Amino acid sequence: MPVPSSVRRIALLLSAAALTAPAAVAQTASAAPLDRAVTRELSRAGGVNGGYVLDTTTGRVLASVRADTPRIPASVEKLYTTSTALLRFGADGTLDTSVLGSGRLLDNGTWRGDLWLRGTGDPTFGSQSFINRSYGVGTSVEELAQAIADAGITRVTGRVYGDESRFDLRRGGPSTSWRYDVWIGGALSALLYNRGLAKEDGSARQTAPALFAAQQLTAALKRAGVRVGKAASSGPAPESAEQLAAISSPPMSTLARLTNVDSDNLYAEQLLKTVGAHHGRAGSTAAGAAVVRQTMRRFKASPRIADGSGLSRVNATTPRQVVLMLDGMRDEPGFRASLPVAGRTGTLAKRMRGTSAQDRCQAKTGTLSNVSALAGYCRTANNHVVAFAFLANSVYTVSAKAAEDRLAIMLARQRPAGAARADAKAKAQKNRSGGAATGAAAHARRVGAVRVAR
Known part of the structure; x- marks a missing residue:
């Protein structure tokens, strides 16, 4: 380009x-x-x-x-x-996007405390509609929200924070002196959501990726039947926060x-x-x-x-x-x-x-x-x-x-002369015997088991 x-x-x-x-x-x-x-x-x-x-x-x-x-x-x-x-x-390695909580779950389904949406760099994270249209595979905010609801949480007294602390805050690369780069097409973030687009049609871009992602999880929780008491914000999760749910990216392959x-x-x-x-x-x-x-x-x-x-x-x-x-x-x-x-x-x-x-x-x-x-x-x-x-x-x-x-x-079109070298023969034999790694194998994405403190 x-x-x-x-x-x-x-x-x-x-x-x-x-x-x-x-x-x-x-x-x-x-x-x-x-x-x-x-x-x-x-x-x-x-x-x-x-x-x-x-x-x-x-x-x-x-x-x-x-x-x-x-x-x-x-x-x-x-x-x-x-x-x-x-x-x-x-080839089968994945990147997790998780929800952490600081607080406790009451018997009436109320989470007394806050939630943190933490990213680790998964570039496919976003809404299911955007994923379907753009890639056909990815990790959706709807799945995370449903995992929280399935744990019996019906209300959060605090707010959802977006945690992008796994990356630095430079949004571009060296070509633009680390500022937003139109040729990259999105602001780099450990908590990238919908490629950094504020509208799925690409007509607007996010200016605060972590906050935007937290807002989207708040909205997804509401659709899943979980009320959140306060407006979304951004910031790193405290060390005491425990993981409540996690979803894995498609495999590295x-x-x-x-x-x-x-x-x-x-x-x-x-x-x-x-x-x-x-x-x-x-x-x-x-x-x-x-x-x-x-x-x-x-x-x-x-x-x-x-x-x-x-x-x-x-x-x-x-x-x-x-x-x-x-x-x-x-x-x-x-x-x-x-x-x-x-x-x-x-x-x-x-x-x-x-x-x-x-x-x-x-x-x-x-x-x-x-x-x-x-x-x-x-x-x-x-x-x-x-x-x-x-x-x-x-x-x-x-x-x-x-x-x-x-x-x-x-x-x-070439027909190069010569016999296979020793390492090529060894690898071919390994593949025939079924000993080779299967990085291209089908991948079933996982939603992590929800753990809550009562």
């Missing part, structure tokens, strides 16, 4: 980044069999660019063209965010798919802060980025991470680093399934239709003004799995995407 930028700033970034590339891998002629074809197509795209292609089945490098020069990745950045979330939480297929910037930024809150030092963009960098070390990749979505032009990575991560993630439950399918879904639904790449290639797109990228997997004509990354800066994106499509089609 177009974001205003300075071409001079891009040039300076690329010049500085190029200085960090190892001299030993400065691109000259190599023995990789597809170097010439990849070089030709990248030159047709224009700008400054690079690519790397690895046959993950055999471990053989098929193309390496300026593969170690850092580029701005745009939304290919989301691959780092979602892979980290899947590795840290597991689903959240990764919702992020990558349609390249959802809000989901990506929420996941980055969630990673920081649960596995880092704080619920912040910086803390989440630190966890991503640490996680990528297991793949010997060291990208520059500034945000979770790829909107920031400070992000930088190399084609080789992206492919190292893709190679390491190729059999991780939920990852490959999270990517758009050429000619079928998401940001690739209208690309490569009717070609050899349709249904055989899954990849993450990336687009900013003068930036284009494509990275993912293709299944070749002889069923090898090829991982690739093509990153282009200072380009006309239409030409760059046409080149990316031609390259993916070329990869789908």
Whole structure:
């Protein structure tokens, strides 16, 4: 998506980044069999660019063209965010939105005290009608309200507070100096409700997310037959508050798919802060980025991470680093399934239709003004799995995407030689024996059992 930028700033970034590339891998002629074809197509795209292609089945490098020069990745950045979330939480991991109480339940059904609605970063939380229209899956305020009613609570003497304390209060990313970002599309919050929209048709946005969510729970409780005595407010729950009800998000594999297929910037930024809150030092963009960098070390990749979505032009990575991560993630439950399918879904639904790449290639797109990228997997004509990354800066994106499509089609038509490497054989045997993780298994969302103090 177009974001205003300075071409001079891009040039300076690329010049500085190029200085960090190892001299030993400065691109000259190599023995990789597809170097010439990849070089030709990248030159047709224009700008400054690079690519790397690895046959993950055999471990053989098929193309390496300026593969170690850092580029701005745009939304290919989301691959780092979602892979980290899947590795840290597991494909079946979930995020809970809960109701806590401070007080006690009387015999007549009155809760004498207050309630707190606490979020932990679930980007799907909202009204059931919004969930049905937007995602088809998510965690609804109506379910939480009904859980409270089912516990026998008919009246709350106090009020409902919205607790978003799991995240910091920065509503945007680094591209807008942490202020609200129209390209993210919602104010970042640990208690995100309906994507931060004040009206479900998108005609207004929330200015106080935690308060707004508390107001929605108050209204949902009233519809469920629970009267609340005072107007909603916001603030963190006291340490003495006990959990009364909780509802789990869809599994992380689903959240990764919702992020990558349609390249959802809000989901990506929420996941980055969630990673920081649960596995880092704080619920912040910086803390989440630190966890991503640490996680990528297991793949010997060291990208520059500034945000979770790829909107920031400070992000930088190399084609080789992206492919190292893709190679390491190729059999991780939920990852490959999270990517758009050429000619079928998401940001690739209208690309490569009717070609050899349709249904055989899954990849993450990336687009900013003068930036284009494509990275993912293709299944070749002889069923090898090829991982690739093509990153282009200072380009006309239409030409760059046409080149990316031609390259993916070329990869789908390949018949790479060579036998499967040992780790690929071992994983294939594990899958056949039923020992592999089942992150894509059907997920039944849970409403936590309600506990009340009498």
